Amino acid sequence: MEFPEDFNQLELLSTHGHLIPRGANSFWSGSTTKEDDEEEEEEEVHSEEWYQEKEENLKDKPEELILWAAENNRLSTVCRLLTADPLLVHCCDEDGYTPLHRAAYSGHVDVVFALITAGSKVNPRTIDGWTPLHSACRWSRVTVVSFLLQHGAELNAQTNGGLTPLHLAASHTSSPKTDSAHTLELLLSQRHLKPGLYSRNSETASEVARRSGPHHFLFEMVEDCVSVVGS
Template identity: 40%
Template sequence: MSDSEDEEFKLKDFKEISDEIERCKSNPDTSGMFVSGWDDADQDVDIVKNPKENPIDHVLWAAENGELETLKDLVIKQPGLIHARDTDGYTPLHRAAYSNHINVISYLLSVGASISAKTELGWTPLHSACNWNNYASVARLLAAGADPMAMSDGHQTPLHLAASLSHCKSTLLILLLREDLVDTARKANQSDVTPEQLARTHGIYSPLFDMVLPSASHIRSLPFTCNPYVRAQNDRIVL
C-alpha cells in the first residue's frame, strides 16, 4: 500500500467503514468473509435485553428477576406459560428457585407449576435451589412436596449438589433433617459416590454427617419415635 493509499484509509471514519462492511455483506462474492458467530452473539444479547418481545422469554425473565406482578399478568393471559422452558429445559419455577424468589415460587406452585419438572440434565427446581444454597427456597419446595431423592441424569440428588460445595451449610442442615436422611446420604450417583463421601472429599461440612447420621440411624431403629414419617414407615402406614 502506498503512502497516499495509507493516508486515505486513515481518513475514513467509522461510518464509512461500517458502510463498506455492509456492502461486502450484501455482495454474494464477499459475504462469506463474515461468519455468523457475531450474529449469534448479537441475537443472544437481544434476547436478554428485550425479554418482552417473546412471552416465553418474558415469563422466564420475570420468574428469574422476582417480577411477580409481571409474571401474574403473563400467566393470566396465557396460563400455559407456567410450563415454558428455555433451551436448557429450565422452567419459570427453576428460574425462581435458583434466584431465591420465595413469593414467585409460591405463586407458581399455586397455579399448577410442576415441582418435579426436569431440565435437559434432569435437574428439578430443588436441584437448582440446592446448588445455590437458596435454603429458603429449598425449605419452601420441600414443604410443597419436592422429592429430596430425585435424581438427575447423572443420578445426582439435591443432597449430592449441596454436599459437594463449600457454601451450602444452611441447605445441608435443612436436607439433613429430612426423615429419609440416611437413605439419601448414602445414595450413590452414576460415579458411585454418595453425598456423604462428597462432603468428605470436596466440601467442608462432613462433620454434619458425622453428627446427624448415627443419630438418625438410631432413631429409625427404635420401636417408637415422635417422627411421624418414621413411624409411618415402621408401622407400614401411609400418611
C-alpha cells in the same frame, strides 16, 4: 493441648457445654477466609429503568419474558403474564429449565410461591434430569428448599448423573452468603432422606462433602449411632 489421664469429657461438657456450636450455628467461623469473601461475586444491581427496558424488549416473546422475569424476581410481571396465559407456567428454555427452576436457583421464594399457586409442576425435569429442588440446593437457597419440600418436591430425586439434592448441597460450601450449612442441615434433618445414594461417579453426598467443603461433620446427623446401653 494435652489432657491428664483422669480427664473426663463429661465434666467438660457440663462446665463448657455452652461454648460448643450447635444447630444452624454449628459450622466454624473460621471455615471461610477473607480471600473467599473477596472472591464471592456480588450480585449486579440494576435500575428500575433497566428492568423496564428489558421487559419492553421481550414483550412480544412471552415465554422468554416469563423465564427472565422468574429469574430476576419480577413478581408483578410473572403474575401479569400468567393471568394473560396460564399455560406459560409450564414453558421452558432449550435446556428444559422452567420458570420454577429459574426462580428456585435464584432464591426468589415469592416467585416460587406464585408459580406453584398458578399450577406449576413441583418436580419438572431439565434435559439433564434436574428438578427445581436440585437447582435450589446447588445454590444453597435454603428458604426455597424448605418451601419446595413442603409442597411435594422429591427429596431423593436423582439427575441423569445420579446426583441427589443432597449431593449438590454438599458440593457447594464455599460461600457463607449462600447458607450452604443451613441447606445441608435442612436436608439431613428430613425423615425420608436417603443419604447413602450413589452418583454415577460412585460417590455418596458425604464423600462429596468430605472432599469439597468444611461442613462434612454435619453428616454425623445421619450416621448410625452405637448404643452403649446394655440389653
